[in-house]
Amino acid sequence: MKPFSAWGYLLFTLWGVLLGLITGGWWLAVVAICEVGFGVLYSREGLRPLRRFHFWLFIGTGLALGPFLARGTGETLGPLSLGWTGFLTGLEMAGRAFTLTLAFTLGLSALSLSDLMAVFDRAGMRGLGFSLGVAMNLLSTLQEMVTLTFDTIRLRGGFRRPLVGLRLFLVTLVSNTLRYGDQIVDAATVRAFDPNAGGSVGIYAASRWRRADTELSAVLLVVSLAILFVR
């Protein structure tokens, strides 16, 4: 069982984003260490981007831009600043990108679809939670439908006249999407589902604020105040 409720993880994301935006310099390293620590303890899945080449390429872009932005300070080589200033500027940019990206992945990767639906339900946006459920469950069906429609038209030579083929493809795609929509509406109506009514007790329980969330809030508040006052 996850130690925090959906609110706890969302709170951590918000905290990471805010601190990533308002702090600078070496304090970003403190925020990054806190985030990695949280990831190791409570959200291992959220540390997954650290194993990706694209993530480090993105962070490396920040590091590489620093010497260009600090040009004119210290020794230069063409448009590059070869001194510490350029390197430190790049390091700060990379640090900010690191903390912001990790704040998002740590908080959101710990949340399941039902957690998010519960959050929307609790926030009085039951319809949006329902829409998200529809979208998530039909994503693969729609993907398959796109491929199937494209292949059918292609195999029948529909793309020999590209514009006509494209029109046919799009009309079929949207018509089929609407047809799926009608089926879902029928199914939900038969089950007397009302997106404007209150949520069920079960789904509310999934998004209930826990004691661990209060403890996490207190720790985050203390760390934030320490960073803001000491820096």
Added chain:
Amino acid sequence: MRDDRRYQLRDWVMIGLFGALWGVVETTLGSYLNVVFPAFTNTFFKGLILGSIGVGVALTGRYFVRKRGSLVLIAVITALLKLLSPAGARIGPVVAILLQGALMEVALLLSREPGAWVYALGGALAVAWNLPHRFLMMAVLYGRSVPEVYQMMVRDGSEMLGFDPSFALGIIAVLLVVRLIAGGLAGWSAWRLGAAVARRLGRRTPVAAR
């Protein structure tokens, strides 16, 4: 009495479906384009193609959910799908999707009656966002000010190519116009597509509620 501005079950289903369809474009076509145009190469074409098709899908959805705010909701669903996707949360595309949804909605809110030209305006604004988006993300993620990034890009670009800086401004203007045209075409096509499907299904579109 039923409030026409209130979202009904069918509206929520359509928002979910068109949000998912935009999500399919982002994931399927996005992965394909990432192979054709790798991340470290020029992102202009990738943004233009993905943006235009995504905006077209969202505006087609708006044709069938004529309620205030529906474009923003479709964008929210797509952004959430993107955040929950196995590829992991990437801030840049999520922010772009949300802002594109908001820009399209603003264009539709400003018009009295939705029509092909209003859709074209919404599409143009949304796809044109790709240009300032880079500045915004540089400012947010790397903590640089917008003029600083702009000056750096123009200065280095003109030095590298041996052009006058004023020519660099011209290039940026051309890139913006190309985006506006592509977005406008996507919006206009979305209106035509919505009408064609409605005719084909014999469906009467709901009364326009801005």
